[in-house]
Amino acid sequence: MRFWERMDETIGRLEKALMVLFLGLMIVAAFAQIALRNFVGVGLPWSESLVRYLVLWVGFIGASLAAREGRHITIEVIKLRPSAGGRRYLAAVSELCAVGVCTVMTWAAVKFVRDDAQIDNRTFLDWPTWVLETIIPAAFAIMSLRFLLRAIRALRRDAARREPAPPL
């Protein structure tokens, strides 16, 4: 368990660094494209595809981090008091369902990427698209791990503390 917790944390740090890098790149690329087209009169034909794939990466890394911090959008109607014992089990049930769904999604995403690799699609600067799509299975796999850790934490009394962040 300790090992997996540390793994989760390391992945989280890596994700944060990648996210900063990619969002920065996204802003610069999107802005440079407009500036070049309006002032110099030349476009960067590849930058549009680059920006789209950056959105894919930033979005999935964001979703994966949201799973770590319990920040996914939920509809919580049954508001039990935090101290209520039943709450832990409800939380565990919902986290375990999330593990199941994310695992199947990982499998589906791996298949999707493999299919794409066989066709050998290319995008900007002749990058194969399947390489850029690997973030989809990766994010779902990491989310499976994180929901599992959350389920275990919910069942163990010690970490039954609630996240301070309210739903946005």
Next chain:
Amino acid sequence: MTTLLITAAALLLLLIGTPVFVVICGLALYLFYASGIDLSAVIIEIHRLATTPILVAIPLFTFAGYLLSESGAPRRLIRLADALLGWLPGGLSVIALGTCAIFTALTGATGLTIIALGGILLPAMNRGKYPESFSLGLLTTSGTLGLLFPPSLPLIVYAIVAKVGIGQLFVAGLLPGALLVVLLSAYSIFIAARSRVPRKTFRTGELVAAGRECIWELPLPLVVLGGIYTGYFAVSEAAAITAMYVLVVEVLILRDIRWGALPELIKQSMMLVGGVLIILGAAMGLTNYLIDAEIPMQMLDFFQAHIESRLVFLVVLNLFLLAVGCTMGIFSALVVVVPLIAPIAQAYAIDPIHLGIIFLTNLEIGASLPPLGINLFIAGLRFERPVLKLYAACLPFVGLLLAALGLITYWPWLSLALVR
């Protein structure tokens, strides 16, 4: 039968707080599996969504909005508005309304507005001797007012899901949004006058000083709106310019935000973006299945067999959407309900742009609607007041908003006048 059971299980999971995207993905996976479609089709839909050109506007605008709300901009803006309007009876409450609307339009997260601005505005209104129940109601409901103003995230999401022009939708929201703000402002001035809230004197010196402080932020609306409305920029370009501009102003020029604080801010804002995008992607898969199975057509037949007049349809639609907004929350409601309702509304000859404004107004009111509107709970946490007290505080505001909703729904001109 199995499908019914699965749907019931999905609803139950939603109620106990399972992430919405998990439930939608799960449903899509089951339905695809049951009809013998390869499961990777779900991923194809998510991937197709993520590479839609307009989508880049979502992370860029959200990042700019988070940056602004973390910077000194809210404080500066409140000071300027106070210098400009503080002498009016109820001036501070009008300022609160306006600032909340602007910040929700920028960040797209109504809860964030309550958390970030409520903390500044509630003490200020208490000091200004406004009745507390009035202040609580105002700050809880006005968080959502910005949803109709560009570049709000829900407007962009609606445009993507319903496949209408974002530029048109941005323009369409202006008059209805202004109607809501004016109506609530009038009510606030009335209450302030009735409870004899002390007024401040107008000072030109303060106005100039406050204006000078805001000099960098004031051109922003021009960049966002001017560029889009004149057709000079596409929406995604306006987003890129906004993000760059805000970054340069708040980090390099004003130095409100340290470089070291940026990674955490990026992470916070992109978790919201990721959460919204993954729901959106999952819902695209589900929607495609539902359309293939002709569910909207069956619903349409049902509606047309029972409801003849357009007016009755609109009434039913409003009630339904209020309930959905109150229980599901804005983003989940948009992605799940819009694809089902849009074809039906079209059969009743409702303009898709007008429908978008009806949707957003309903969902925005639903978010503050007792008993389950999410804003009530967020405000309860933020202001440390019992939710029941907030129910009572919000009632007059919700009542007014409902009246405006009637006007917006049954008077399409309001939404369409600027579009044409």
